[in-house]
Amino acid sequence: MTTATIFALASAAGRAGVAVYRLSGPGAGEALRRLSGHDLPPPRKAVRVRLKEPDGSDLDDGLALWFPAPHSFTGEDVVELHLHGGRAVAQALAGALRVLGLRPAEPGEFSRRAFLNGKLDLTRAEAIADLVDAETEAQRRQALRQMDGQLAWLTEQWRSRLITALAHLEAVIDFSDEDIPDHLLEQARDEVTALARDLERHLADGHRGERLRDGIHMAILGAPNAGKSSLLNRLAGRDAAIVSAQAGTTRDVIEIHLDLKGWPVVLADTAGLREAACEIEAEGVRRALARAEAADLKLAVFGGGEVDAATRHVIDGATVVVVNKLDLLAGPPPAEIDGRPVVALSARTGEGVERLLDLLAGEVEARFAVGTAPVLTRARHRAAVEDCRAALGRFDPGLGPELAAEDLRLAASALGRITGRVNVDEVLDVIFHEFCIGK
Numbered sequence: 001m002t003t004a005t006i007f008a009l010a011s012a013a014g015r016a017g018v019a020v021y022r023l024s025g026p027g028a029g030e031a032l033r034r035l036s037g038h039d040l041p042p043p044r045k046a047v048r049v050r051l052k053e054p055d056g057s058d059l060d061d062g063l064a065l066w067f068p069a070p071h072s073f074t075g076e077d078v079v080e081l082h083l084h085g086g087r088a089v090a091q092a093l094a095g096a097l098r099v100l101g102l103r104p105a106e107p108g109e110f111s112r113r114a115f116l117n118g119k120l121d122l123t124r125a126e127a128i129a130d131l132v133d134a135e136t137e138a139q140r141r142q143a144l145r146q147m148d149g150q151l152a153w154l155t156e157q158w159r160s161r162l163i164t165a166l167a168h169l170e171a172v173i174d175f176s177d178e179d180i181p182d183h184l185l186e187q188a189r190d191e192v193t194a195l196a197r198d199l200e201r202h203l204a205d206g207h208r209g210e211r212l213r214d215g216i217h218m219a220i221l222g223a224p225n226a227g228k229s230s231l232l233n234r235l236a237g238r239d240a241a242i243v244s245a246q247a248g249t250t251r252d253v254i255e256i257h258l259d260l261k262g263w264p265v266v267l268a269d270t271a272g273l274r275e276a277a278c279e280i281e282a283e284g285v286r287r288a289l290a291r292a293e294a295a296d297l298k299l300a301v302f303g304g305g306e307v308d309a310a311t312r313h314v315i316d317g318a319t320v321v322v323v324n325k326l327d328l329l330a331g332p333p334p335a336e337i338d339g340r341p342v343v344a345l346s347a348r349t350g351e352g353v354e355r356l357l358d359l360l361a362g363e364v365e366a367r368f369a370v371g372t373a374p375v376l377t378r379a380r381h382r383a384a385v386e387d388c389r390a391a392l393g394r395f396d397p398g399l400g401p402e403l404a405a406e407d408l409r410l411a412a413s414a415l416g417r418i419t420g421r422v423n424v425d426e427v428l429d430v431i432f433h434e435f436c437i438g439k
């Protein structure tokens, strides 16, 4: 049993008006008594405290809250300290807590304890991490839905349907020597078919949940000097990529994160597409094409009046066509290229860029704001649902009710991994280590 009492800064590090520290474990109450020189305050009430170092010298003045187990975030005794935010205070407090036998928390250790103490299922623990990391509206809303239990609820629903089917099968197994009641087998079969169809529907969500969590990938493609890097910088609002009049400036893929009207986007600038002049540039072009392949949306950029074959080649249904250098065009820009409407703009002056943003947001909405909100937000969830579906695919009562029951048990256990209901030691490390310290 782990009984270490841990502590961490729960708010962001650095200078701040207030910093929140969290202590959790059996020694949390005693640590507060020792630091404050007073008895524990009433539960869940903020009280003013003057904290002292173990040698009696002043440490800081602040607020303390006492959350006795099990009514705390971790389910253990928890103390929250609101002190002045600064490095010296943080160091003094850490020093004092170490002397009192506490140790700094590892990344995600508070949430891990909360999970182990039954305060959170895994999907809700993940949702907390996602909410903290959320950079856009769409990510925030998705994390909140998961925190409210959308995925946990659905998973439990599926599991209980499986358990029902399993009960029908087990009834058949009990009957084995007598007349096999066909209707029970039929019922189990129907339940499994309906459930498999439901899983299928959620698996066919276009990976929207994962995409929203990680960012929707867009790649800028075009001939050298079309102004791809200039456009990336314009959209980023900073000089993220080198721009020059020399063709073949960009070689590596350069990524920026963008909040596109509430949607999280990872936008990639790439090397200009052409017959490469050297090995390095050839590698750049290879990477550009790989990015094009993997992107959710592509921006095909043409510089001025030139419509080159290599760029035309990447245009498909998931491409927004851009004619750049509008400020240099003598005549009107083409209305369309290869059947796709054209957004004409100038990365230099900014003209037309707002229209491009509107169009991109529209494309994202058409792809991501469709149907019901996705519930699978991580590859881990998808893998578990796929395993469940595979087990259901093997399900065949014709091969005997015992084998069929085993497939249902495997299917239920795959689902149990999502919320952490089933033994999941090996996944815990992976999940909680991506958390930051203090969560």
Ligand SMILES: Nc1nc2c(ncn2[C@@H]2O[C@H](COP(=O)(O)OP(=O)(O)OP(=O)(O)O)[C@@H](O)[C@H]2O)c(=O)[nH]1
Binding pocket: 222, 223, 224, 225, 226, 227, 228, 229, 230, 231, 242, 243, 244, 245, 246, 247, 248, 249, 250, 251, 270, 271, 272, 273, 324, 325, 326, 327, 328, 345, 346, 347, 348, 349
């Ligand atoms: N007049 C004008 N010049 C532009 C515009 N956009 C880019 N340029 C110029 O075009 C040249 C090439 O721009 P880059 O952004 O480096 O082009 P690129 O497509 O990234 O080029 P590579 O990385 O070499 O493939 C630079 O001299 C830019 O200043 C524009 O809208 N108007």
Ligand SMILES: [K+]
Binding pocket: 224, 225, 243, 244, 245, 246, 247, 248, 249, 250
């Ligand atoms: K260039």
Ligand SMILES: [Mg+2]
Binding pocket: 228, 229, 230, 241, 242, 243, 249, 250, 269, 270, 272
């Ligand atoms: Mg470039």
